[in-house]
Amino acid sequence: MSAPTDLPIESLLGEISETLRAEKRLVLAAPPGAGKTTRVPLALAGLIDGFQPLEGRILMLEPRRLAARMAADRMAATLGERTGGRIGLSTRIERKVSKDTVVEVITDGLFVRRLLADPALEGVACVIFDEIHERSLNVDLGLALAMEAQSVFREDLHVLAMSATLDTGKFAGVMGAPVIESEGRQFPVETKYLGRTRDRIEDQMAGAIEKAARAESGSILAFLPGAGEIRRTADRLSSLPANISVHPLFGALSPREQDDAVKPAPEGRRKIVLATDIAESALTIDGVHVVVDSGLARVPEFEPASGTSVLRTIRAARANVDQRRGRAGRLGPGVCYRLWDEEETRGLIAAPAPEILNADLSGLLLSLAEWGESDPARLTWLDAPPPGRIKAAREALLAYGALDETGNLTPRGKEMAKLPLDPKWASLIAAAENDGERALASEIAALASEAGIGGQSASLVDRLEGFRRDNGQRAKALKRQAERWSNGAKPSADAATFLARSWPGQIARRRDGSQTSYLLANGRAGELPADTALSKSDWLVVVDMVGAAGRARITLACPVSEADVLRISPPQTDEWAVFDPSTRSFKARRVKAVGKIVLSETPLPQPSGEVARDAFLVFVRENGLNEAGLGDAARPILARLKLLNGAFGEEWPPITEDQLIETVDEWLAPILGSKAFQFPSDGAASNAIRQSLGWPKAQEIEDLAPSSIELPSGRKAEVDYLSENAPLIEARAQELYGLTRQPAIAGGRVPVTLQLTSPAGRPIAVTKDISGFWSGGYWDMAKDMRAQYPKHDWPDDPAKAKPHVGMTKKRLKGGD
Template sequence: MQMPLVLPIDDVLDELSDVLAAGNRAVLSAPPGAGKTTRVPLHLLAADWRADQKIIMLEPRRIAARRAAERMADMLSEKVGETVGLRSRLDTRVGPKTQIEVVTEGVFTNLITREPDLPGYAAVLFDEFHERSLDADLGLALALETQGALNEDLRILVMSATLETGRLTDMLGAPLVQSEGWAFPVETIYLGKSQDRLEDQMAQAIRKALAGQTGSVLAFLPGAAEINRTADRLSGLSDDIHICPLYGALSPKAQDEAIRPARNGTRKVVLATDIAESSLTIEGVRVVIDAGLARIPVFTPGSLGAGLRTVRASIANVDQRRGRAGRTEPGVCYRLWHEEENRGLPKAPPPEILATDLSSMLLRLADWGDANPFALQWLDPPAKGQVKAAERSLHQMGLLTEGGQLTKDGQTAVRMPIHPRLARLVIGAQSDADRALAALLAAMMSEVGLGGRQIDVSGRLAGFERDRSARASALKQRARQWAGTKAEPSHQIGEVLAKAWPDQLARVRPGDRKRFQLAGGGGARLPDASPLEGQDWLVIAETAGQSGGDPIIRLAEPVSEAGALKILSVTERAFADYDPKSGKVVARRQKCLGEIVLSETPLQKPDVHVTADAVLRAIRDKGLGILPGAEALRRIQARAMCVRDQMPDALPDFSDEALVDDLDAWLLPILEAKGLQAIEKSGLEEALQVRLGWEHASRLDELAPRNWKSPTGRSILIDYESDQAPLIALRVQDVYGMTHHPAICDGQIPLTFSLLSPAQRPVALTRDLPGFWKGGYRDMRKDMKGRYPKHDWPEDPASAQPGGTRRR
């Protein structure tokens, strides 16, 4: 491969060497195409601190790792496996002379959990860190632990193209080395949206670009399906224009065909996913066409990792894509949206750690020695809810103890480079034939696109068994190793899958053959025209997207009811629903398979726990307003929220959200003690007083009293729910003689007086009584004196006696 003599990164290589000689951490910011991926590792080979130890560089994708290794080896006039080696899940080329190892991020997390001190390695380089994969974040967190506790001489270099480096340098306490890069100007043309399908709009834009521009075209689409449909729309172009798909599931040969320059006299149209944003350089491109879409991970319980959702691409994404047009000469970028829509784009894509299943990460941390992810240093720490969900999943699969330690099965699973559910699939198989089948299924399901796109697992497995590609062959060999047997695979696909997905067993819902109830709770829906429609029982391996509020089933297999009953035990339970209209609980005794109700009979007298559960579920579903004593609750709530608006720390949060989140603490005990009487007025008042506690209840009465005593001795209820709260309504005559306006909350919130005529009609509203006496009262007096002559309307009400009728 002929490389340019000078690249932008060359200007900062000496500075980078000095930084890493003086300290053990650095951040390198360099735009795509600056040359950091190939130049930096080769330059660091000469560093004194390396002392014949290896440099390991992480890449986010297999194709990026392979291409980086091949390019560096070519620069040295060598083959991969000599000075520069490669390690990925399906391709390892490392020899005794290897000094630089280019690895995928998942390979690195496997390596560091097995050898935490990283013996034999002098530096870890995180390339394209801005992509923020889960494995990259985990790898960095573990490398920092290694450096801090086991190998302080280890160098850590984080390289990024677009990431805001301020947070990263602060977190690492590391200096920043900045490469400005070189770029030619790129004209941006907004084509706007149309009502056409995406592939039709993209094909039209490509034809427009080919007719109006020179050079090859790089078009960004969200996924393989859209790429293949767009390629179909472009059939019939001239013979000198070659259409080249580019996505991760393609063979290395097909990927290389897309990346290499177009032959003399020809042009190339590369249809790519975001794989071409920064990790790869495609020669000869001067036109970019961007659909403005991206696929991001979305946590999907019960599936393999995260599902993918198509969203608007971020500013960082579209800017990187645009820059691809100006690598070697001035270029053009066509965007399939309107320019004003840029204002609504997110700044950057969300880190994967915030949106994906964390069970693989927790399993690795348990192998590392500490399953608590919050003990590590993260740029973005994982969400507590997702950590809990992952822990629960690993416990259910028998891979992790309650104390966070690996079980015997967990120790086996963590050595298998696949999702824990797939490892559980293999480990849980009983017979040699079932284990052979399970291993084959695990291998197929570990790679996107293998076996085809059929919704039924058996259909995909047949496609996988027919596949003779290098990728499929390598995975079949892995499957034989995992199975540890030469037995022929069994045909019990549904039952074998159900052992790994017992919570994903599903029965069709009555009255709708597309909707299914899952044993683990919730539902799922078959897509339209699915070959699985008509099945009574399924085991669901993957869902994505939603329809009618339910996730859409993307991969499943039929299973018999007898097969389902072998996996889960039938249980009996009492279950009830609370009906807010009648105020009653309707109960029944159910036979269940997980959350699937097999049969039920009426239950006349449910116990207090069943009743309490019914009420709490109804509240969580429909809100506190369904309770018969809701008015009493609202009065106390309004008083408390009035105080908190002025004095946030004076009382606990009494919002609906806070009360519902805390139901088990304040309402459940009195429900179990008093039954449905607990949600009547007196019961709710008692429960809320308990939630407040004596000290806070006294403070509430002090700061927001229920009543106010007028000068005439009347006790008047304060309305805290009004728009003018706190509000009291009383006759004008009741406040004669008052020269100061009353207030609550230690004098911070004045009461609103709704002053009434003798006929009890509002005639004035004030929060400043002394000011009212001097102003608005005079006009009101003229009117009222004529209407109600028997009542007292003094000229100076501030000095008058409170009372009712005119003095004699």
């Protein structure tokens, strides 16, 4: 049994255990350092003196392998054991579990696989979602499935969500769970702002770290966005005192290197740990009293237009930088150096966007199909997956042959679903026609889905050779995994022809006049590194690439001969068209091509209606609404939806321009003409967007956020939703006479700004309180107006005067 500790969570363990037993669902908020990760599972398993165990195994999910391993090792150590006994560990490349295991720490992706294989989770008493605030895609999916499993199969299953933030209202509301909060234990942290310069981030960080090392005592934890910046910063720290060592810390390092970074510095020595956001909340690094924060984060974002994930370096959210700062005060008073100015902190977004809103959702959709659910909307989500991304995911799975037209798994899809891989790599293994091809596909999937395996070359041939030579711990684990996927077979296929047959859309040819730029058969484009031998080949099969459309980098490819390409993918002759926005017309041609790779072409006078529609939709998807001439139609509708979201909340979710672009086939295609192509008017496009909301929202938007409002004069005035004072109406002062209550929309929740104009149409006043204006500001305005426009009506009591459309006093009296 584990003895009590002085960790802040200790006093709440009894309440946590009792509440979870009674309610079956619970949200626990405890800041980093409170002890929730290592003490709560032990209490629920009865491994702390005085606590009765739940009947069954405790599964604790961690979103990162490093955090999972560290948590398991730390809990085992408190019991005087090694991981693999009562405390177990399961990750994709490491499993230490025995018949004695009662607490199993598991990565989120592996948990989803286990839940799909066993929806009732036989033998499991409780599922703990640790660090749920990180909101990885698998965490969101795992929670949705676990709650459904609890409702349908296992009413006795306990679900506990643990967050390092105190903003738990959303989690509790979605889960229908009570909240317990721990104050944690945080020592004071002094914050020093160093400002930001135009120097490379590595130079700025190295300077800040050296400054902190001279001015402070204790070890230093420095946050950088990625492994590249970490390595370059380490190179710049070569002149530190002999008693200070530098340790990188990121996911692709070996367990030994990660352990070296986390363990305490030897007596009389200090350490500098250069870490990604992996060290924000889940890990405790002993001896750290100083944090140096770059203020940057690297986040993946899937681009449906390019079919690739882009790693974007962005400003870290306020929640993230607060957690980083807190690392300096976990063991005692500390100092945090920030590489920005203090006022910039107020402009940071509150929290990072959940991965489910920006990720490739093909893996999620494949998992749901295996679960037996074709409609994600029927599950309970922290944030529902966006319909546009679900549509793109469904199209990708159809292309892989994983789903049929009804959304059910095909035999290939069932085979893909059994593999703990992204659908892209699973589809490659499932496409193999013999044991030798399956073994080759398994090797490719293993090395390509794990960063740094087999070297850094863009050549698949080089990477495979490097992978086969690598005898490191991580490589050995991946080789064993690849052998399991291939049932122990040995690779004996030709990589180029196998890949070309499996992924014909990934065949690429060098563009004319370029040494490094290639066009893929699927229409995407990519650049090879300038120094790679691959650029000598006219034809490639692209295995992997990253980056946004038009700027994608080919990171892994294999040369293939033209003869093999033409044999595997015989050219097709089709009619093509490209939309020219400058002339609002199309350039058409008849082409002979392998996919989008043109081998020969002949000009045509004009395209057919269907080809023109497809070309216009492609242009919109690649260039946006504004370039296509649809921006003026879309912006007011989007602004109205944003206003209603502010007034009514999730009842009216806002739509972004990106979402409209993703769904152009649904709302725009139907108005482009049934036979001949017809360019949409602003009115038609605006109405199409409105109708895409579905009934009754399409009508309600006009009622709650109308395009015009009738004035006291009887004229209907257009409502401007794009003004900085929106919603705004512009009217001559005389049209508003007699108006004593400010107009409002959204069921009276949002007042309409009134911009009064002179008889010449020039703005003379703006008000959101017309009654107060008539009795106050009107008098000074009327005095000036009587001097400039003496023939017009400027009554002493405008609140009781008769409104009219700017007539002169003579016409009001019935004169000529």
